[in-house]
Amino acid sequence: MTASDSTRQAGLAIIGGGAAGTLVALNALRNATTGMQIALFEPASTLAQGIAYATPWPEHLLNVPAAKMSALPDLPGDFLDYLLQADALPGVPREVLADTFVPRRHYAAYLQHRLDEAQAASPAQLQVVHDAVVTLHPSEPLCELRLADGDTWQVRQVVLACGNSMRPLPVPGAEAPPPGRVVDAWDYDGVRLLAGDDDLAIIGSGLSMADSALALAAAGHRGRIHVLSRHALLPLPHAHGASADFDPQPLLALPLRARLRALRGHARDAEAQGVPWQAVMDRLRPLGQALWQGMDEADQRRFLRHVVRYWDVHRHRIAESVHAQLETLEQSGQLQRHRARLDALLMQGNTLQLHAHSARGGLAPLSVSAVINATGVETRALGMRNPLVQQLLADDHARPGPHGLGLDSDASGHLRTAQGEPHPNVQVIGSLRIGTLWESLAIPELRVQAQAAAVNAQ
Ligand SMILES: Cc1cc2nc3c(=O)[nH]c(=O)nc-3n(C[C@H](O)[C@H](O)[C@H](O)COP(=O)(O)OP(=O)(O)OC[C@H]3O[C@@H](n4cnc5c(N)ncnc54)[C@H](O)[C@@H]3O)c2cc1C
Incomplete structure (x- = not known):
């Protein structure tokens, strides 16, 4: 491959400038001992926001206390240091801040700040290119990237940090309503604009539903909020209290059913000693990957089919204050939960009609003025609406991961081809x-992945 005049070059290309890609850039800048060229490709105008940290609204909190959100594994108090230096929450002392679920917008500002500092101190050069990568052709020694604007790049190392894409509403009619009637929960401003007297529906009952319901309440919504989902389980709250005192390692050797039995036993024991069940989940948290990888394929399939909904609400918890607001909305009757599967969306005059059925049969149609898609992250590779992911699959540069989830990668994070061979110079991090x-x-x-990817790419 020879570089033509219009082909640009870099030592490291990072595709995606959400939190994950920004963390790779930060680590690469911090590690650099030479004037290496790093190119970070991100279509959005602001780095480090991605989906999660793009919300400007104060009611959207991190779902992890500030003390656990450092960007740097070797500096565990780094996010707290930043919050204090930036006086982000004036007057809140460090020990209180450590336990606080702070607004998510502070996290993007933190990563941007640390990136600017690293850039100023590094001999490496970071170039941010505000465009999407539409094709990637891995090769040795150089990979070729093409951008949406037609520019091409040749690069020595690639890190794919393309992150999350929203699941589309899986029903006929979802594309038909006029603009503004079906809004993604991640369109944080769009959701707030729906607030008013009209009834609304949110499809999905997880973390994005919580975001949307709180945003509507904060914007003064007075109409009803119908929450429709197949299991209608709300995310559960974090809890304060002592930590659980048990050794989680033996769980790794158990098959799924025995594991779940043991886990329930640990939760019962903890509660008998006045320790919240949440502490049992916290004890398991560092073993999340080992627990998954320790299951055989059949148990992983059973987990995905029967357990994942219950796992998610126990594992992906929300701040107690957020949970309390959801309860208040529900107790007042403004938020109404429906355990049902959506079948169709029909525009009738000026209203949207939702047709759904539950295990007991069809539900009376719900009439609403707009629908919020809070069905969450698309994890199936073939369903991801990211042209780059689809190109990699179509050209056999990648294959779906186990159970069709994400893209397959080896133990060190290198992308595997359709034949299962790892690409030596393409790494994947994050939700892929x-x-x-x-x-x-x-x-x-x-x-941790970002730190390792930056070291591997040196
Ligand atoms: C609503 C929400 C709240 C969350 N809250 C927390 C929390 O409190 N704490 C926590 O630890 N985790 C939280 N998470 C998990 C969250 O996913 C991660 O913390 C993190 O934000 C993921 O970052 P990412 O960069 O991998 O993905 P994303 O945020 O999805 O960013 C990916 C970026 O890649 C870009 N991109 C995609 N394709 C291309 C392409 N082809 N070319 C160029 N650029 C591309 C996109 O424009 C995007 O900016 C939350 C997730 C969500 C959805």
Whole structure:
């Protein structure tokens, strides 16, 4: 491959400038001992926001206390240091801040600040390119990237940090309503604009539903909020209290059914000693990847079919204050939960009609003025609406991960071809590794993966 005049070059290309890609850039800048060229590709105008940290609204909190959100594994208090230096929450002392679920917007500001500092101190050069990568052709020694604007790049190392894509509403009619009638929960401003007297529906009952319901309440919504989902389980709250005192290691050797039995036993024992069940889940948290990888394929399938909904509400918890607000909305009757599967969305005059059925049969149609899609992250590779992911699959540069989830990667995070061979110069981090690792979405995993990816790419 020879570089033409219009082909640009870099030592490291990071595709995606959400939290994960920004963490890779931060680590690469911090590690650099030479004037290496790093290119970070991100279509959005602001780095480090991605989906989770793009919300400007104060009611959208981190779902992890500030003390656990450092970007840097070797500096566990780094996020707290930043919050104090930036006076982000004036007057709140460090020990209180450590336990606080702070607004998510502070996290993007923190990562941007640390990236700016690293850039100023590093001999390496970071170039941010505000465009999407649409094709990647891995090769040795150089990979070729093409951007949406047609530019091409040749790069020595690639890190894919493309993150999350929203699941589309899986019903006929979802594309038909006029603009503004079906809004993604991650369109944080769009959701607030729906607030008013009209009834609304939110499809999905997880963390994005909580975001949307709280945003509507904060914007003064007075109409009803129908929450429709197949299991209608709300995310559960974090709890304060003592930590659970048991050795989780033996769980790794058990098959799924025995594991779940043992886990319930640990939760009962903890509660008998006045320790919240949440502490049992916290004890398991560092073993998330080992628990997944320790199951055989059949147990992983059973987990995905029968357990995952219950796992998610226990594992992905929300701040107690957020949970309390959801309860208040529900107790007042403003938020109404429906355990049902959505069948169709029909525009009738000026209203949207939702047709759904539950295990007991059809539900009376719900009439609403708009629908919020809070069905969450698309984890199936073939369903991801990211042209780059689809190109990698179509060209056999990648294959879906176990159970079709994410993209397949080896133990060190290198992308595997359709034939299962790892690409030596293409790494994957974050949610694209879900099928291989399961726990690969949140900052505690991302900061470790980003550090390792930056070292491998040196
Ligand atoms: C609503 C929400 C709240 C969350 N809250 C927390 C929390 O409190 N604590 C926690 O630890 N985790 C939280 N998470 C988990 C969260 O996913 C991670 O913390 C983190 O934000 C993921 O970052 P990411 O960069 O991997 O993905 P994303 O945020 O999805 O960012 C990916 C970026 O890649 C870009 N991109 C995609 N394709 C291309 C391409 N082809 N070319 C160029 N750029 C591309 C996108 O534009 C995007 O900016 C939350 C997740 C969500 C959805």
